[in-house]
Amino acid sequence: MDFSLSKKEELFLQMIREFAENEVKPLAAEVDDEEKFPMETVEKLGKIGVMGIPIPVEYGGQGGTNLMYGMAVEELSRACATTGVIVSAHTSLCMAPILEHGTEEQKKKYLPKLASGEWIGAFGLTEPNAGTDAAMQQTTAVDAGDKWILNGSKIFITNAGYAHVYIVMAMTDKSKGTKGISAFIVEKGFKGFSIGKKEKKMGIRGSATCELIFENCEVPKENLLGELGKGFKIAMMTLDGGRIGIAAQALGIAQGAMDATVKYTKERKQFGRSIAQFQNTQFQMADLETKVQAARLLVRSASFKKDQHVPFSADAAMAKLFAAETAMEVTTKCVQFHGGYGYTREYPVERMMRDAKITEIYEGTSEVQRMVIAGKLFK
């Protein structure tokens, strides 16, 4: 067993770190403060291939691994969690289901433009009355001969408004419960599709989170993704992969807070010495560092399993559960190490603490992750 990165992965890490440090970090406070979607950064990410890392070259992607994709989300989130989730939702929630469940025509039509970053992707499952209980879908899709007619709404949709392609779940047969849910590829500009209210959020404030509205929305027949009635299964499989992205995002936030706090505690002097010289600081930071490294091993192990095409559902759930709770604990304690300054926006840990919270909630709450893990344990 080998825990080291290959030289190729090391070089990739060098590149994405340089990019995050020079292009992403300087904008992070502004992105948060002004709730600004970092479009310029997304364009730059497209140019260097980060919008299509694990997509095969034949579909316009980079032919990279999920391990590299996770490393990219981690490093971007270390500088700016908003930027991290834009890449994560785009890659895991939109491109991955098209790659894994799409027809050859769908893959050829959508993946090259998404993987190059020319288009941004999004995913719509959650509804006002269907959160963790995702089976309670009320959005419907009716077969109208040559097209599908969608009605209903989705909420809390990451990248909404900026995305060109949305993977949308809708009921095609209410009598069949979860087996009556189907997945559709909906393009921005389809008749009857519009973007609703934009949420004002605690953290990841630069990412656009909006409602999707379908009013007799016309979706071409060929835009059914996967088989009829397999939408719920596709959604669950998609979220398994998505959890690797969110776990990597949480890990990045935690690492970013550690970086800032190591620097601050070495500089900040109280009682005649740096606060890093106090044993309380050292012991607490040692515990946090240990948890961050443990989270990294879980994230990389889940990514590795996905790359090996072996079951990784519980691994992704454990990675997300542990990384998200680590991010919350690390950022909360890092604010404490900064004292009063940590509560202000002069230092990045305040933003990181707000950003960390969402990782315990979206793409399955921590409770859902425990359900997934327990489900495997007691099957």
Place this chain on the structure above:
Amino acid sequence: MNIVVCIKQVPDTTEIKIDPVKGTLIRDGVPSIMNPDDKGGLEVALQLKDKFGAHVTVITMGLPMAEAILREALAMGADRAILLTDRKLAGADTLATSNAIAGLLRTLDYDLVITGRQAIDGDTAQVGPQIAEHLGLPQVSYVAGVEYDGKNTLTIRKEDEDAYQILEVELPAVLTVLAPAFKPRYMTVSGIINAYDTHEIEIWGADKIDVDEKKLGLNGSPTRVKKSFTKPQKVAGEVYEVTPEEAVGLIVSKLKEKFII
């Protein structure tokens, strides 16, 4: 157009420490990077490739570990990479180094040779100009701007300390490039993958280059290091927060104190 860019692997001097007793660089644990001016030179080549189409070869002389910067150059967009590594080259000063590189260049087809202005470990700025002399090529050093007419002439902005010159040079020629003028592009993800999965680094020994062996390595190096030492650190200056009027008086009195005026 065939462009050859000479690059060097150097310790990242922003992270380097100096042994206070021996006065030498402590290289242990210091990351190795592509010399910044050389990276600027590679960027010049890649910009010419983007605009006019060019085949870009990167070459380096060094230890086998210098392969890392060649992979980085390929990941940025270079087409071919050659590592010149041989025990016979060890101990080379700038003259022996430039002889070896000129020997390598004699075996390649090129229209333009680009080097960095200087390497951050030695700071001599000699190798680029020496290569040009060995090959009998025109050279422009301290390059901060390059325009190409698409045929045979480059128009160069050459930076001097307090002025600049606009020069024309006919190809083939040697340029030595300043990093700050050319922000290097990022490697691309597919570039990184191909740098390892598709490209091969060509490993060359001294037998493959066109040069008299006596001119290589320690034997070909007239330079001898007499002593290396650390410059004594200056003490921190004094900071005054005063109005401009007070500042004038203060500066004049300080200069008088030091018998400068």
